[in-house]
Amino acid sequence: MASYYAGFSSYEEPHFLESCSLCRKHLPRNSDIFMYRGDKAFCSNECREEQIESDEAKEKSWKLSSRSLRKKSSEASKDCKTVRTGTLVVA
Template identity: 55%
Template sequence: MRTGMRYYAGGEDHRQESHFLEACFLCRRPLGFNRDIFMYRGNTPFCSKECRQEQIEIDEAKEKSRRISSSSSSSSSSSADKTAASSKKNVRTDTVAVA
């Protein structure tokens, strides 16, 4: 039984590359063949809802800190820039479950 695939990238290095669905993105626990895999943002696999939720919270905290730092730097911009920024549409980044 094959456990993985080998790729030739040129040169003399013939090491085995891992597939992105082999381990949890957060805790690196191996993903089982008959277990659920919880996906987030397209192609990021997690072993449990808890690991996925922790990553979601990490991403939200990063996004919040980016918004705070960008809002503090934009406070020195003109009122015309603020009006243009407030007219931009919001984009939702919810999690979608597919069975």
């Protein structure tokens, strides 16, 4: 069992400045590195722009889906009728 876990401990994640966050291409030490959101490195401006466009599309779809859910929720609450039950006392 110990040898099974030993294989996992020997693997380490590469440093974020060692490879492109999009295409995984190795980033040479003496070349330009294009950064995005502080912790994502890219080999070219094209890879960086592709990631930005992808993130913006995801954010837009999340906003649209959450807006749609809120709209459905408010429409459902309009369809509900409030019924109060209780005891009526007449004197």
